[in-house]
Amino acid sequence: MRIGTLKETYIADAALFDSRTQKLWLAVGAALLVLFPFMASDYWLYLACLVSINVASATGLNILTGYTGLVSLGQAAFMGLGAYTVAILETKVGTPFVLNLLAGGLVAMLGGIVVGIPSLRVKGLYLAIATIAASFIAHFIFANWKFTGGTGGLSVPPAKLFGMALDTSFRLYWLIVPVTILMLLGAANLFRTRVGRAFIAIRDRDISAEVLGIPLLRYKLLSFGLSSFYAGVAGGLWAYFFRVVTPESFPLLMSIFFLAAIIVGGMGSILGGILGAVFMTMVPELLKLVVDLMPGGSELTVFLSPVRTVIFGLLIIGFLVFEPHGLAEVWRRVRRFFHLWPFRN
Amino acid sequence: MTGNFDWAYLFEISLTGIAGGGLYALAALAFVMVYKATRVVNIAIGELLMVGAYLFFTFASMFALPLWLAIPAAVLGTGLLGAVIERTMIRPLLGEPPISVFMVTVGLASVLVGLVEMIWTADQRRLPDFMPTQPIMVGDAFLAPKVFWGAVIAIVFIAAVLVVFRFWRGGVALRATASDQAAAYSVGINVPRVFSLAWVASAMLAAISGIIVGSIGGISSSMGVFGLSVLVVVIVGGLDSVLGALVGGILIGLIEALAGAYLGGEYKLLATFIVLVAVLLVRPYGLFGTHEIERL
Numbered sequence: 001m002r003i004g005t006l007k008e009t010y011i012a013d014a015a016l017f018d019s020r021t022q023k024l025w026l027a028v029g030a031a032l033l034v035l036f037p038f039m040a041s042d043y044w045l046y047l048a049c050l051v052s053i054n055v056a057s058a059t060g061l062n063i064l065t066g067y068t069g070l071v072s073l074g075q076a077a078f079m080g081l082g083a084y085t086v087a088i089l090e091t092k093v094g095t096p097f098v099l100n101l102l103a104g105g106l107v108a109m110l111g112g113i114v115v116g117i118p119s120l121r122v123k124g125l126y127l128a129i130a131t132i133a134a135s136f137i138a139h140f141i142f143a144n145w146k147f148t149g150g151t152g153g154l155s156v157p158p159a160k161l162f163g164m165a166l167d168t169s170f171r172l173y174w175l176i177v178p179v180t181i182l183m184l185l186g187a188a189n190l191f192r193t194r195v196g197r198a199f200i201a202i203r204d205r206d207i208s209a210e211v212l213g214i215p216l217l218r219y220k221l222l223s224f225g226l227s228s229f230y231a232g233v234a235g236g237l238w239a240y241f242f243r244v245v246t247p248e249s250f251p252l253l254m255s256i257f258f259l260a261a262i263i264v265g266g267m268g269s270i271l272g273g274i275l276g277a278v279f280m281t282m283v284p285e286l287l288k289l290v291v292d293l294m295p296g297g298s299e300l301t302v303f304l305s306p307v308r309t310v311i312f313g314l315l316i317i318g319f320l321v322f323e324p325h326g327l328a329e330v331w332r333r334v335r336r337f338f339h340l341w342p343f344r345n
Numbered sequence: 346m347t348g349n350f351d352w353a354y355l356f357e358i359s360l361t362g363i364a365g366g367g368l369y370a371l372a373a374l375a376f377v378m379v380y381k382a383t384r385v386v387n388i389a390i391g392e393l394l395m396v397g398a399y400l401f402f403t404f405a406s407m408f409a410l411p412l413w414l415a416i417p418a419a420v421l422g423t424g425l426l427g428a429v430i431e432r433t434m435i436r437p438l439l440g441e442p443p444i445s446v447f448m449v450t451v452g453l454a455s456v457l458v459g460l461v462e463m464i465w466t467a468d469q470r471r472l473p474d475f476m477p478t479q480p481i482m483v484g485d486a487f488l489a490p491k492v493f494w495g496a497v498i499a500i501v502f503i504a505a506v507l508v509v510f511r512f513w514r515g516g517v518a519l520r521a522t523a524s525d526q527a528a529a530y531s532v533g534i535n536v537p538r539v540f541s542l543a544w545v546a547s548a549m550l551a552a553i554s555g556i557i558v559g560s561i562g563g564i565s566s567s568m569g570v571f572g573l574s575v576l577v578v579v580i581v582g583g584l585d586s587v588l589g590a591l592v593g594g595i596l597i598g599l600i601e602a603l604a605g606a607y608l609g610g611e612y613k614l615l616a617t618f619i620v621l622v623a624v625l626l627v628r629p630y631g632l633f634g635t636h637e638i639e640r641l
Contacts, residue, residue: 071444073451118622122629125386125447129576130625133618136573140615256455263448306467309459316452320445321437 014192016185033181037173045169051281052173052180053237058261058277059187059270060230065259066267067191068223069203074115074131075231076254077138078108082232083239083249084142087154090239097159097166101179101236108232109225111138116224120217123206127224135252142247153246156239166240176237183230188270190226199223203268253309260316266326275327280315284308357486358606359599364488366598367496368554371503372571373578373590375550381523381585382543384443385435389450390551391572392457397423397552398472398559398568399465405473412475420552427548431541439537454569462566469565476560495557502553503591506546515542523585574601574614577621583634592632 007013017023037045061075082104089100111134119130142148158167159175166172190196198219201209210216239245257280265276287308291300319326376390387393401419404410410418430453438446476494480487510516522529522539530536558571578597582589597617604616630636 065444069442069444071447118625118629122625124443126580126625126629128386128388128447129580130622132573132576133621136614136618140611144611253455256451259448259451260455302466303463306459306462309462310456311459313452313455313457313459316455317434317449320449320452321434324441324445 016188016192033177037170042169045173047281047285049169049172049176049241051278052176053234053241054258054261054277054281055274056180056183056237057231057234058258058265059184059273060227060234061258062262062265062267062270062273063187063190063199063230064223064227066262066269066272067196067203068199068220069206070120070220070224071125071128071259072131072224072227073128073252073255073259074134074138075227075258076250076252077131077135078112078228078231079235079238079254080138080142080245080247080250081108081111081228082235083245084148084154084235085232086236086239087156087245088147090156090159091154097161097175097240100159101233104236104239105229105232108235109229112224112228112231113221116221120220120224131255132252135250135255139247139250148247151247153244153249155244158243159240167243172241176241179233179237183233184270184274187230187273191270195219195222200268256316257312260312262326264315264319264326266328269326269328271331272326272328275331279327280312283311283315287311353485354606356484357488358602360483360486360488361492362599362602363595364492364496364598365602366595367499367503368558368594369575369578369598370591370594371499371557372551372554372575373582373594374503374506374587375547375554376575376579377582377585377587377590378519378550379543379547380579381587382519383435383540385450386443386447386584387450387547388447388572388576389454389457389569390547390575391569392454393423393427393548393551394555394558394571395461395564395566395568396426396457397548397555398564399461400552401556401559402465402470402472402564406470412473416475416556419556420549423552423555424545424549427544427546428541430548431544435544436537436540454572458566458569465566467566469563471563472556472560474560489561491561495561498557499554502550506550507587515539519543570614574617577617579631580621581624581631583631585635586631586633589631589633 005019007018012018017026036048040048057075057079061072064070064072082101085104085107086097086100089095089103090097095103115130115134116127119127142153143151148154158165159172160166161175164171166175191200198209198214201212201214202216202219202223206216209219235250238249242249258277261276261280262273263276264279265274266272284304287304291304294300323329372390372394375393376387379385379387397419400422401415404415404418405412408415434449434453435446438449476491478490481490481493482488510519518529518534518539519542521532521534522536526536529539555568559568574597578593579590580593581597582591582593597620600616600620601613604612608616624631
């Protein structure tokens with residue numbers, strides 16, 4: 001329970017950012033985000049873009065898994081749909097990138113609804129299994145359809161803004177980070193609306209939700225569609241960032257990565273999605289650093305990829321068993337401590 | 346076109362498919378056992394298979410143990426792993442929503458793949474041959490000996506498991522827990538121990554199918570993909586149905602073989618997953634699964 005935040009109106013109670021301190025820190029954060037590209041090296045800019053894309057996609061998965069209570073192991077495949085849509089539009093049609101990103105999102109959303117209709121009619125984990133199937137079918141289509149360039153994939157020309165090619169991390173930063181922030185704000189606001197609250201109701205008890213007059217299938221599909229839309233846009237950004245899209249770019253492991261990100265960060269919390277995606281993207285980089293520091297590091301690099309796989313798995317298991325609400329809960333605890341200091345919470 | 350259709354070829358492919366389906370049935374049985382007793386969807390079933398095969402590889406090829414020792418050692422080792430998994434990861438989550446437990450098994454799959462790659466590297470390995478190599482002829486059709494004997498072993502084990510779980514005390518306890526947990530508790534069955542038993546038995550069955558699958562097609566760290574087909578099998582058959590696992594296994598084996606022969610190898614998984622989507626559309630609880638009715 002927060003103290004010192006008296007609210008007099010319902011609007012104030014439902015506001016996204018309620019306290020002055022919070023707004024202050026947000027302003028500081030925004031300023032840092034603006035200043036960051038002028039201070040950071042290319043490597044850190046690259047990481048920032050990657051983190052940002054992952055945050056967008058993880059937030060999408062969080063809408064579905066964290067807020068609606070449906071597990072999907074197809075987030076990477078839907079990112080692939082978005083990425084391929086962007087790649088094809090950019091190379092064959094040449095529409096502006098804003099349109100391409102939107103189209104990527106919409107195609108992924110459509111794909112999501114096609115997968116969702118059979119599996120969301122039943123309860124339980126059918127969606128998770130159907131999305132695994134969808135990933136394999138998507139991979140097959142990417143690899144065998146001549147439109148998607150087969151196993152060689154497609155290379156994507158850089159996005160153009162007023163005739164300027166966005167081809168460096170520095171320039172892409174100004175595309176990727178604002179889009180991600182827009183998507184984050186969208187997700188945060190979603191849960192102040194009727195639709196978002198319906199999602200939460202479905203997660204907490206689907207039967208009660210139905211009794212309250214929430215059409216289950218429609219809202220589940222909507223949630224799945226939204227989540228795929230996020231994945232599609234994130235995939236589009238991914239395509240502009242890496243500039244080459246192949247069928248192997250979006251493996252099942254990547255879907256597990258996003259699932260791990262929201263579990264580690266905290267399901268059902270926007271902050272959790274952000275923290276989780278940042279943390280999970282940085283883990284492999286930290287691992288690389290540790291390996292480089294160790295004696296005989298070059299021989300250990302062969303272990304890098306399996307160790308990463310093990311650590312992903314262990315993080316999923318560890319957080320589910322010991323800290324089911326994730327890093328967001330840790331963050332809340334820390335904040336509460338300072339908020340109430342010197343009293344014990 | 347239909348005049349010169351090669352019926353003998355179709356027959357041969359179908360036989361291979363059905364024999365391969367026996368393996369799916371065995372692995373699906375391992376899955377269903379855990380699901381029936383504990384209501385856990387164990388997505389790591391393919392990875393357990395892989396661990397079993399790698400343990401066998403270690404005992405037989407690296408320690409050069411004789412076969413009659415290496416196989417039981419690998420099976421017991423995997424069973425032990427099943428017990429460890431149950432105690433450390435599944436039991437702490439007792440009573441948590443099924444989604445959490447499901448995601449723990451996703452994590453588990455990732456851990457097992459990583460461990461296998463760390464210990465044995467990601468390279469493809471060959472298991473020592475232990476099955477007769479005499480070609481099998483059924484009428485005019487040729488059947489690869491490994492596939493045939495693999496199916497025979499699978500059928501023997503399936504039969505053994507069915508008999509054991511029909512008459513053995515532990516098996517009865519397991520079935521009682523599966524049909525009603527609270528009632529099982531009240532007649533004095535130690536339900537947590539039944540959970541452990543289910544995991545151990547399931548891991549051991551997975552190890553056996555892993556050894557057979559590995560000796561037919563070699564082992565690698567991506568063997569877990571087999572588990573995806575098993576997942577399709579159990580969904581088609583019905584998550585909680587033993588009969589469904591058997592019928593579904595043979596059905597999927599047949600479909601994969603036919604798709605592989607007439608369309609090409611890359612269509613195998615595609616065909617299975619399309620079957621999965623079709624089943625989800627028409628009969629989401631599977632061919633023989635319990636159709637749960639919710640009452641308010």
